[in-house]
Amino acid sequence: MPKTRNTPALFLTVLSAILAVVVGVPQAAYADPDDEGGSKDMREQLDEAIRNYNDARDALNDSKDRQVQLEKDIEQGQADVESLTAQVNDIARGMYEGGTLSQATVFLTSENPEQTIDGMVLVSFLGDQSARKVTELKNAKGDLEADAALLESTINDQKEFLGKMEEERGKAARAIAAHGGDATTGPTTSDAPKPVPAVRNPNGSLPGEGCSQKDPTSKGGGCLTPRTLHALQETEAAGWTRYVACYRGGSWGEHPQGRACDFSVTPHGFSGEASGEAKAYGDNLAGWYVQNADALGVLYVIWYRKIWMPGQGWVTYDGAGGEPNSDHTNHVHLSVR
Known part of the structure; x- marks a missing residue:
């Protein structure tokens, strides 16, 4: 059979093919994707719904974290109020039994914390240390009430976030379902x-x-x-x-x-x-x-x-x-x- 002048080229072609298999010479069959499929409207609806869902979920998680911290603050606040109430009542009883206070200090022996505080505020001669303790108690009660109100608001926010998540979940599902998802x-x-x-x-x-x-x-x-x-x-x-x-x-x-x-x-x-x-x-x-x-x-x-x-x-x-x-x-x- 006569020799052909293209034998070296054929040999190189075969060798290149073998090398491609053995050592992995790049053999990409498709160009980089130029779109992700689906219609523009569907993708935009989907993107917006998922982003809104994620935003609501982040807000919910943040709210839950705040709830945990508020519950801890309230627990500590309740303990502080109980401790300070006992201290204020001890001061009141000591001063009353020692004859230091006027008849108005009968308020100080009340088991009602509000009445106790109001009574002590009316007594101007408690002394600096006693007055500071009364102020601490009033502040502690105010903080406790504020935390309780904030906790209630936080829990209500969570209901709103859950509703938003459900709404956006539905939008995303409808966007996909419209295209056979x-x-x-x-x-x-x-x-x-x-x-x-x-x-x-x-x-x-x-x-x-x-x-x-x-x-x-x-x-x-x-x-x-x-x-x-x-x-x-x-x-x-x-x-x-x-x-x-x-x-x-x-x-x-x-x-x-x-x-x-x-x-x-x-x-x-x-x-x-x-x-x-x-x-x-x-x-x-x-x-x-x-x-x-x-x-x-x-x-x-x-x-x-x-x-x-x-x-x-x-x-x-x-x-x-x-x-x-x-x-x-x-x-x-x-x-x-």
Whole structure:
């Protein structure tokens, strides 16, 4: 058979293909996703409902923390009032029995604390030490009453927050249901290390943030919010180090705001529908985000034709694209609050 002059080229082609399999030369089959599927209206409704739900939940948690502290303050206040009342009555009895006070001090022996205090206020010659003790008692009673009123208001606020959460949960469910979303199951745990929690305000809420940090995954000068960058860094620190793309331009969704990242389940780009080890990688990563949603400030997670939302759990999600990028079968999408 005659030799062909293209034999060296053919050899190199075969060798390149072998190397691609053996050493993992980048073989991305799909470009970076350019949308997350679903309609603009649906995504906007969903985003607003989930954000409002999270805000109400944060307010509820803060209110519950205040309730715990108020209950402790009230318990201590009651003990202080009882102790000071006993001390004031001891002073009153001593001064009365010693003949130091006028007949008006009969009020001081009353078992009614209010009457005791009012009586002592009328007596001008108690002395500085006794007067200070009376003032302490009056202040303690005033603080106790104020704490009790604040506790009642706090509990009423919690009812309002719970109602808001239920309202926004319903809005999110309707937005998904309008596009065929039904409750389903999905990954919720992972053995990967827990992340360092995102920075929060003193009351437990998340601070407002803009797209102010350089996106290390972007080649075109994209930006991320500090919280999204933190989530990306914590994801990588926990061992999820395959290909990722975060910022991209656009007029809607979280990516143009620097609040979302797409984590491919393959090392060098976005490939076809995941299976086997790649599918397990995506399951574990999605479960890690669900498990650590509060710590990272997760808005929602999309993976393998499903979306996870706080207060909803996993729901089927139609990307309306019919290919791995829009169906999220080749990457885990993370949106951050």
